[in-house]
Amino acid sequence: MKKKILVVDDEPSISMLIEFNLKLAGYDVRCVHDGEAVFDMLKPFRPDLIVLDLMLPKMDGIQVCRELRKQNNAVPIIMLTALQDVTDRIAGLDNGADDYMTKPFSPQELLSRIQAIFRRTQSLPGNSDNIVHDIGRLSVFTEQREVRIDGREVELTPKEFELLLFLCRHRGKVLSRQQLLHGVWDYHFLGDTRIVDVHISHLRDKIERNARTPEYIMTVRNVGYKLTGPAAADSSLA
Amino acid sequence: MKKKILVVDDEPSISMLIEFNLKLAGYDVRCVHDGEAVFDMLKPFRPDLIVLDLMLPKMDGIQVCRELRKQNNAVPIIMLTALQDVTDRIAGLDNGADDYMTKPFSPQELLSRIQAIFRRTQSLPGNSDNIVHDIGRLSVFTEQREVRIDGREVELTPKEFELLLFLCRHRGKVLSRQQLLHGVWDYHFLGDTRIVDVHISHLRDKIERNARTPEYIMTVRNVGYKLTGPAAADSSLA
């Protein structure tokens, strides 16, 4: 599978030069021309690396960087800067860039830096399939094993995390206690099905605003539980 | 600051000729006469470029090249080969050399190639692949193999350093013990081993303020360990 690279630069000449050379080198390349567009491409394209110009319309490179890291996205970033100013470099690296280059640069140099980064990170399988479940204010990061609510991390125990993840994967569907036991617990669990209730309770304590009026984990009486589905996401009722 | 060049050749006549001419051109030059000696000079001298003969005692040029790249060192290398054989050239470039020259050559030609390489890489200060990982008060310098906490250097053993570096490269992601064994130990160990735990423990002794409440290396029960991610850095609120 080709590695995917997102190039962000508003100067068409630079942008096309990079695109041409990276495609020649066998990468799957997409270009966008302002900072905000990065976030539109994130989910559909899911890049393995971003080449990011510092000066951009709408949202500059530093901001993009910071926002990505804030969203817990660890995609490697190479920052391009027209200035040789060291302070820019510091600012870039401080905000989460992995490497930087000053313009003008040779395509060959960019390529070797990209390869260097992939060499450093590719040892792990499936870099780009770090699934993130977003449900309103709730985010579940599989690879980081982190759960955030309004951006604040909440600490879950292993079972709680697995349970939540399983619910996420079947979002919107009602799951019986049996199904949950089969999905989250070991094959044959001999104990009581009530154990699901206990973990659900703990989960709600941690992720619901008010455990009495759950927004995410809904009880379906006589059946089981379900996680709020995509359609029902914002049921604005008084 | 003078650029530093390390010359590696076992023929004294060639070696001295190169040394003389490069010093004349204003470079800081050191010579060694076998492949292994390169690695002894790496830290104390920290060359900006290496002129490397293909045929060497103890460890040939290709091996030196490959080992340097394996250590993630991107110092530019000019390979010298007595043979005009193209396969040597290919082998050299495949293993990470930046340029090659066939003997005999004029000192002037070597000089111009050196200048060409510096022109290509001079856009950045110092060495290109010398990535620095900064995580709060912690800094990891890949090339110097140094780790600093609040600017104070801490001494790590090789394994500890490799382990920390691997965690840095996958910062934020949870890594299983298996993955760490793969990445750091370079073998596939099936079954139960606590080696990783032991080294994690030693690492924490050295880099954490309080090993009981780690700020950097977090345990993820039932899964493995992870280095504090980008976003979680500063959650300063009352």
Add this chain to the structure above:
DNA sequence: CATTAGATTAAGGTAACGTTAAACCTGTGT
């Protein structure tokens, strides 16, 4: 209001993690 299903809480057992010391390598100098 009785009955049933779900929610909550506390307590004990246990598997996973942390730590330490000792054994085992490996390279160096005498």
Add this chain to the structure above:
DNA sequence: ACACAGGTTTAACGTTACCTTAATCTAATG
């Protein structure tokens, strides 16, 4: 070749956090 030192690994033991059970409490349904 030998002893020594630093580093790594193994193994044993201590500790903690988590899962489960079970008992009690609360909300829904008829």
